[in-house]
Structures are given as C-alpha cells and as structure tokens.
Amino acid sequence: MKKSASAHWSGGIKDGQGTISTDTKVLREAPYGFKSRFEDGPGTNPEELIAAAHAACYSMALSLGLGNVGLTADSIDTKAVVTLDKDGDGFSITAVQLTCEAKVPGADAATFEQIAQATKLGCPVSKVLKAAITLDARLKN
Numbered sequence: 001m002k003k004s005a006s007a008h009w010s011g012g013i014k015d016g017q018g019t020i021s022t023d024t025k026v027l028r029e030a031p032y033g034f035k036s037r038f039e040d041g042p043g044t045n046p047e048e049l050i051a052a053a054h055a056a057c058y059s060m061a062l063s064l065g066l067g068n069v070g071l072t073a074d075s076i077d078t079k080a081v082v083t084l085d086k087d088g089d090g091f092s093i094t095a096v097q098l099t100c101e102a103k104v105p106g107a108d109a110a111t112f113e114q115i116a117q118a119t120k121l122g123c124p125v126s127k128v129l130k131a132a133i134t135l136d137a138r139l140k141n
Helices: 034-038 046-068 109-122 124-128
Strands: 005-010 017-022 030-032 075-087 090-103 132-140
Touching: 030 034, 046 075, 046 090, 046 109, 046 124, 090 109, 109 124, 109 132
Parallel strands: 090 132
Antiparallel strands: 005 017, 017 030, 075 090
16 A cells, blocks of 8 residues: 655745645645744644644554454544754654543553553554654543
C-alpha cells in the first residue's frame, strides 16, 4: 500500500507561500507558510500534519490492540503535540507527546496501560519518527 501527498512552494522562506494536497483530496491546496509554521498565521504546517497523522494512527492501532484481547472501545480520543526545536542552523522535531483517553467497557487499568504502551511503540507513525515519543493514556469510566 502506498499513500501520497504533495506540496507546492513559491517564493522565499519568509515571504513565500505553499499549498499541501493529498491524493484523497481531503486536503486540496491547503495553505501553509512561514507564518503558519513559526508564528500564528493562517494555514497548516508540517508539524501539525505529523501530529494529526500520529494521533489518528495511534487511535486506530490502539483499537486493534484492544480488539486482539476481545475489547472494543466506545471512544478513543488522542492528541499529539509535536515539538520543533532549533538545532544548530536548522530545526528538528525533538518530541511527540501523545495524550489518549479511551472508554473501553470491560477493560481494567493494567490491561489498558499495557496495550496503550505497546501501541505507542508499534503504531506505524511512531516507528517512522525518531523523536522521543511520550504517552499519557487514561482509561475513562
């Protein structure tokens, strides 16, 4: 399976503008630029898109892990915060903080924690990122 997205950029780093599109057309020429990445300007940015991808991937992988032990979640809500830090002359993604709350009938805290931590390591987006990835997973009653 291969999935793709594309980006277009015109101009300099600070005054330029770009758009991001996905093959599914969920994102179609979504704007991004210096202001949306490093300031509070309109549009999206790569770190926000990585965070969205990681949160979605983690939620789906957690559902799979729960299903493997006969549990089905009523809800899984995951937030990913991607940290971009100055690194020499450039920047690096240095961390991802995952926060997950799940309502899983019949789950006990120990089983949920074990599956949640295994999912953090096993989710395909976690595997591709070399940043330190932390997780705060909570089972809701």
